[in-house]
Amino acid sequence: MELNDIIFYVFGAITALSALYIMLTKNILYAAFALILTFIGVAGIYVFLGAEFIAVTQVLVYVGGILILLVFGIMLTNRLSGKKVVSPAYNKLMGLIVAAGLFAILFKGILQANFSAMNWIDKGASADSSIPKFGLTLMTDYVLVFEIIGVLLLLALIGAIRIAGNVRKEDKSAV
Template sequence: MEVNDIIFYIFGAITAISALYIMLTRNILYAAFALILTFIGVAGIYVFLGAEFIAVTQILVYVGGILILLVFGIMLTNRLSGKKVVSPAYHKLMGLIVAGGLFAILFKGILEANFSALNWIDKSKGAESSIPKFGLTLMTDYVLVFEIIGVLLLLALIGAVRIAGKTRKEVNDAL
């Protein structure tokens, strides 16, 4: 067994163990820290797969952005540790209708799109660098995944704003 294989298995073990810890722990702050470890392990696996750009993006976006917001939200609302935190759902039917309609529109658009007719695809096929090839693959084969990640980031931002708004209201009510 080579050193590269050993390091790859170490990153895989870090990812799997921290993901299991997230599933089994009841402390949300420890779960967030374990999620940071999981994302770093996945970034390490991306490096071994030759996708350094995705690994750096993984660390910058998820660890540097979303998880830091999550940890701040947890620490700001840590006063609720002794109480059961319930997140009520409002307008479930309307949310389901809007989400289903949006999914149907996006899915139909992706299926009917003729990506091979675009001029910039022909220009980037002959490129020497791997960045244009990555961009071409991302915007043709993985466009649905790219859009889902964009929606996920938007939802994380909305959730962080909502958490911060509730915390500010609680602080103002206490004063």
């Protein structure tokens, strides 16, 4: 077994274990942190599969934007109420049955697939990395769109803080 294979399996194990932790935990903040680890593991798998653009997009959009806002929202909500934010588990048995069924279907499909017959895999493996080209294009041709997305995420964060502040004021006036 080569080093690349070992690293690939490590990323797969990190992804699977953190996804399992998300499924089993009741603490929403810990689940959000585990979701960050899951997305980073998936991005690592994308890199090994030759999809650098999707890996970078995964980290930028999901980990860098959405999950950080989610963690801020959970932490602000937790601070306001003074209690841990937990979610009750419903229908654990049915969820386990559905997850096992989907896993079996996907596993069977992967085992029966003929990946060597796909032409696009050979083309993707022989191509040079597109990350430098993507970065240059992003910072030249699409810099306005990139900055607008950054401002939009900043506004969402400010809005979450503002809403949390309003909730805090309403709680104090109710007492």
